[in-house]
Amino acid sequence: xxxxxxxxxxxxxxxxxxxxxxxxxxxxxxxxxxxxxxxxxxxxxxxxxxxxxxxxxxxxxxxxxxxxxxxxxxxxxxxxxxxxxxxxxxxxxxxxxxxxxxxxxxxxxxxxxxxxxxxxxxxxxxxxxxxxxxxxxxxxxxxxxxxxxxxxxxxxxxxxxxxxxxxx
Amino acid sequence: xxxxxxxxxxxxxxxxxxxxxxxxxxxxxxxxxxxxxxxxxxxxxxxxxxxxxxxxxxxxxxxxxxxxxxxxxxxxxxxxxxxxxxxxxxxxxxxxxxxxxxxxxxxxxxxxxxxxxxxxxxxxxxxxxxxxxxxxxxxxxxxxxxxxxxxxxxxxxxxxxxxxxxxxxxxxxxxxxxxxxxxx
Numbered sequence: 001x002x003x004x005x006x007x008x009x010x011x012x013x014x015x016x017x018x019x020x021x022x023x024x025x026x027x028x029x030x031x032x033x034x035x036x037x038x039x040x041x042x043x044x045x046x047x048x049x050x051x052x053x054x055x056x057x058x059x060x061x062x063x064x065x066x067x068x069x070x071x072x073x074x075x076x077x078x079x080x081x082x083x084x085x086x087x088x089x090x091x092x093x094x095x096x097x098x099x100x101x102x103x104x105x106x107x108x109x110x111x112x113x114x115x116x117x118x119x120x121x122x123x124x125x126x127x128x129x130x131x132x133x134x135x136x137x138x139x140x141x142x143x144x145x146x147x148x149x150x151x152x153x154x155x156x157x158x159x160x161x162x163x164x165x166x167x168x
Numbered sequence: 169x170x171x172x173x174x175x176x177x178x179x180x181x182x183x184x185x186x187x188x189x190x191x192x193x194x195x196x197x198x199x200x201x202x203x204x205x206x207x208x209x210x211x212x213x214x215x216x217x218x219x220x221x222x223x224x225x226x227x228x229x230x231x232x233x234x235x236x237x238x239x240x241x242x243x244x245x246x247x248x249x250x251x252x253x254x255x256x257x258x259x260x261x262x263x264x265x266x267x268x269x270x271x272x273x274x275x276x277x278x279x280x281x282x283x284x285x286x287x288x289x290x291x292x293x294x295x296x297x298x299x300x301x302x303x304x305x306x307x308x309x310x311x312x313x314x315x316x317x318x319x320x321x322x323x324x325x326x327x328x329x330x331x332x333x334x335x336x337x338x339x340x341x342x343x344x345x346x347x348x349x350x351x352x
Contacts, residue, residue, distance in 0.1 A: 103284065
């Protein structure tokens with residue numbers, strides 16, 4: 001018997017600039033989470049988009065990413081980082097928003113580190129890039145909150161953040 | 169509240185639920201393969217999506233996750249991939265092979281990482297097209313991290329009625345989870 005399973009848990013559309021957005025008290029009854037972001041920032045420049053799990057800002061995140069810019073394909077990685085690195089910066093609002101689809105697997109499990117797969121795209125019209133990344137939070141705790149924050153700036157008005165639960 | 173969605177996470181409102189959980193296998197002991205059979209009963213769905221978190225029992229840092237359709241182990245498959253290893257991006261392909269190398273996995277050579285994959289099988293019940301699959305897959309480890317985009321082809325126009333997932337090295341260990349969804 002099929003089970004309807006892709007449920008909207010939380011949704012935020014900014015009506016004023018915000019330094020961060022947090023989804024907390026996340027429902028623990030699903031298998032995976034899918035986070036979608038369509039974000040710009042107010043700096044006028046590219047800025048990294050930080051994602052923290054359970055408020056953990058320690059050196060507990062690992063990542064590998066690849067991206068193609070139309071002329072160059074590159075890959076980079078990091079260990080013992082302080083955030084879920086998705087491999088690129090969000091663009092400033094005037095250069096166009098950036099979209100992310102972030103998959104967080106077995107987020108409520110307490111016996112394994114958390115795996116994250118991300119697809120993201122710059123929509124700037126300049127410095128366009130398509131990218132994908134794998135990340136790991138080196139912690140077996142269930143994910144109960146997700147905080148997103150641009151580096152040293154604010155998210156611009158109209159940025160959207162949606163969190164979905166996928167049943168297992 | 170249930171929402172429609174397009175493949176790989178896009179969501180759209182309106183209508184009834186269009187993305188349904190069909191089956192889940194969570195291993196309580198190791199298994200050499202995981203098979204989803206009886207897929208003909210899901211022919212009211214257009215596409216299938218498999219979401220997977222798994223590890224291998226072998227002392228390997230990179231094992232293929234091989235996909236076979238309808239029990240066909242002939243050399244009727246092809247695969248393409250793009251891989252990021254943290255320092256460079258590469259691409260590979262293979263044709264006339266005995267399965268789709270739809271994703272990659274790790275074993276005891278890589279501690280703590282649980283490779284994940286999202287695999288889409290398009291038009292699986294269509295009997296006039298060869299069957300194609302695509303995947304986003306990867307893991308982040310202190311050594312040998314990988315991110316993949318992969319695609320595969322089964323050169324057969326039969327409707328897909330079963331799918332088998334097996335590793336090229338070792339067994340899926342306990343705790344591995346494979347969840348199958350239908351997309352209308």
